[in-house]
Amino acid sequence: MGIFIKTLFYTSGFIIFWAMIGYPVSLKIIGRLYKSRKLEKDYSYQPTVTVMVVAHNEEKVILEKLNNILELDYPKDKIEILVASDNSTDQTNDIVREFIERHPECKIRLYEVKTRKGKTNAQNEAQKTVTTEILVMTDANSMLDRNAVKELVAAFTSDNIAYVSGRLAIANREASDVSNAEAGYWDSDLASREIEARIQTITAGNGALYACRNIEYHDFDPIQCHDAAMPLYYALKGKRAICNHDAVAYEKAGEVIEDEFKRKVRMNRTILKAILPDIRILNFFKYKWFSFFYFGHRTCRYLLWIAHLIVLISNAFLVTDSWFYSIAFSGQSLFYLLALIKVLTNANNRILAIIHYYCITVASQWVGVYNILTGRSKPFWEKAESTR
Template sequence: MDVWLKILFYISAFIIVWAMIGYPLSLKVISNLYKTKRLEKNFSHTPSVTVMVVAHNEEKVILDKLHNIVSLEYPKDLIEFLVSSDNSTDKTNEIVKDFIRSFPEHNIRLFEVKARKGKTNAQNEAHKTVTTEYLIMTDANSIMDKSAVSELMAAFTSEEIAYVSGRLSIINHDVSDVSSAEASYWDGDLASREIEGRIQTITAGNGALYACRTKDYNDFNPIQCHDSAMPPYYALQGKRAIANHDAIAYEKAGEVIEDEFGRKVRSNRVLLSQILPDFRILNVVKYKWFTYFYLGHRTCRYLLWIAHFVLLMTNIFLVDDHFIYSMALVGQLLIYSLGLYRAITKSKNKYLTLIYYYLVTILAQWVGVYKIISGEAKPFWEKAESTR
């Protein structure tokens, strides 16, 4: 019995350490082996493009978004704009229609989705009306840099590249400790994605800004999100999903823990199926670095919820076996206690906040798993007001 407990203990410990420390460090080592490999760009590549904005009850931000997209620096005769309104019941549609009437010189269309089924479904439906060569997707509350479209298109330097993700820049990182912790998380994750994409392919994108060829678009199940579904989908086709972090979208992170927790629960609505979405990923001979990237970056992170539970449970049974297990248990209890202390006192200490934020992330995974098992996971959600 002790042997199995120890095996489970060390496997769980490895998953946690590798996901948070080992994998990012290994990427830095691997990156040194590919110093000469750089992101290639071709700014003469200016195909026809549709910028799609998905919105549900975004009356607070949609006008700013419309002004933002029509000011993008790209040949006017090669760019179209499409707002896919996911059954909006506020003034979103009215604002878009008024804007279209006021600025007839811009090629803007409103596509009204009749039944609310979430962002991915709204993209699936609206995509069928797109006739341009490329499709760029962006969120209603994200403000795109003027050069974002040019940067995304410049990164499609070959047919091998099927997907390009931009960079999400958090603009309110100094407003609260919660938004600061989220910005720190993104900084680390972006560094990993830059290396993955430069070497072969990224394992996930971000919903604020990304692009694909219109002909390569796939109708995913509405419960899925493009962030996690698209890059693996293309990688398994032998194509590349890359990141061009010079294509920037500016967005607010949640400023209160309730908003960030809710967002993380939503992002985990298909967590169980993401652990290993396709067994072909294990074919390292065929998929090479993508296998390593996915298992290290995604699979290990998607297993953190159960890894922490198993580590604690096995540690309790092994505590008298060796002083190492005693120290490990003290360490775990200390981490949980510090997180609880931060939750109760709302301390502004940077390190306590990072611990607290990490534990909230793990709790969000547990809630996400519960919703999946109970059938409560939905393809749509209520937006976080502090991000608007």
């Protein structure tokens, strides 16, 4: 019994350590072996492009978004704008129609999804009307840098590159502890993605800004999101999914913890399947570094919810065995106590904010698992108002 409990303790502890410390550090070390590899770009490559915006009741931001796209530095005769309205019931569709009338010189279309089934379904439906070579997808509340599309397209330098993700920059980083913590998380995650892309392929993208070859678009189950599904799909087909962080999208993070928590719960609506979505990932001989990347960057992170529970419970059984287990249990207790102090006092302390944000992230995984097991996971959600 003692060996079993210790096995649970050390296995769960390793998962937590590897997800949060071991993998990022190991990736930096491996990245040094490939430091000569650089992101290649070809600015002479200017294919036809469709910029797709999926919108559900985005009357607050859709006009700004459309004007933002018109300012992009890309040949006007080679770019189209497609708004896929996911059964919007506010003024979104009217605003888009009026915009189209005011800009007859631009190629702008509105595709109306009749039944709301979520972002991925809207993308699946609208894509079938796209005839351009490259499909760029971006969120309604993400404002693009002027060179964003040009940078994305320039990274398609070979036929085996099927997907390019841009960089999300948090526009309201200093607005609150919550947005600052989210920005800090993205900074570290983007650093890992840059190395993954340089070596082989990334394990996940970003819904704010990404592109794929239209001919290689795949209809995913509406419950899935392109952020996680697309890079995996292309990697298993022997293609590369990379990132070009010179293609920038600016977006607000949730400024209140309730909004950020809801967003993370939505992100975890397929967490159980995402732990190991395809057994082929384990074939290191075929998929090489991608197998290593996915285990560290995805599998271990998607196991944090259960790993933290097991390491705490197993530690409780072992606490009297030695000073090591006593210190480990005290450390865990203190960690959760500090998160509770942040909740009760709302203290303006950076360390408390980071610990609280991390605990909220793990808690959102638990809610995601609960929703899956009870059949409450849905392909659509209500947006966080503080991000608009």
